[in-house]
Amino acid sequence: MQVVIADDHPLFRTALSHAVGKVWPEAEIVEAPSAARAREALANGAVEALLLDLHMEDSNGLSVLMDLRQDYPALPISIVSASEEPRVIAAAQQLGAAAFIPKSSGLDVMRDALSAVREGDGWFPDTGAEEDADLAHMASLTPAQRRILSSMREGLLNKQIAYELDISEATVKAHITAIFRKLGVNNRTQAVLLAGKLDVDQPAADALTQ
Known part of the structure; x- marks a missing residue:
């Protein structure tokens, strides 16, 4: 064990x-x-x-x-x-x-x-x-949807996401539509801003030890 x-x-x-x-x-x-x-x-x-x-x-x-x-x-x-x-x-x-x-x-x-x-x-x-309702919505995303949302946060276009994940551009679009629905947003900008709630600022004292 x-x-x-x-x-x-x-x-x-x-x-x-x-x-x-x-x-x-x-x-x-x-x-x-x-x-x-x-x-x-x-x-x-x-x-x-x-x-x-x-x-x-x-x-x-x-x-x-x-x-x-x-x-x-x-x-x-x-x-x-x-x-x-x-x-x-x-x-x-x-x-x-x-x-x-x-x-x-x-x-x-x-x-x-x-x-x-x-x-x-x-x-x-x-x-x-x-509790934050937005976090509950993000927790409902599938692993594939979370990977695509992460790529969206990096500023990648659908075609680039498809290449990185080795899937079709149509599949990327379908996932993005599902992401918008689950998160209750209407566009990429809103989705990216909401996903920012998962970020955690690194304390200065902790950063100095890196």
């Missing part, structure tokens, strides 16, 4: 390993410095839990959480992040995280949060933030 720690800061992975070792003493701890490496671990082992940072070399924001929840719906995913704004914490909870552990927390708090997750409970700081 494994617990995967996905964080691109080696020192923080070490600190998390100590907390995990107290809660899952029998587990093999797998450290992953990127979202891609975390996915490799999830595909190759019997993973009990995933601890996930929101800012890594190949991921930034809540999109990675949404994708992993889609692919591994039964896996408890605990967000461990320096982005501690109430909006971010509430969004992570709404998108299916099992816990949100601020990086400013002490080891005792981390152990308490992970113990709750192991028992099947959630653990989140009290923010008072309300």
Whole structure:
């Protein structure tokens, strides 16, 4: 049985390993410095839990959480992040995280949060933030639709998206129509602006350690 720690800061992975070792003493701890490496671990082992940072070399924001929840719906995913704004914490909870552990927390708090997750409970700081209907709409997108929406955010045209994803331009248009319907928008600009809610600003202190 494994617990995967996905964080691109080696020192923080070490600190998390100590907390995990107290809660899952029998587990093999797998450290992953990127979202891609975390996915490799999830595909190759019997993973009990995933601890996930929101800012890594190949991921930034809540999109990675949404994708992993889609692919591994039964896996408890605990967000461990320096982005501690109430909006971010509430969004992570709404998108299916099992816990949100601020990086400013002490080891005792981390152990308490992970113990709750192991028992099947959630653990989140009290923010008072309300659920966002737009996030629920985005969570309803299929993986293919999310990839196309991501390409739209990069400014790619339908023909370019079709080439990048190796699908027909007609298929791209059909997906975009479905995206607009699910998100309740009328055009690409509105869809791109709404998808911006998945972005999470990287704290300055965290950025300095990159």
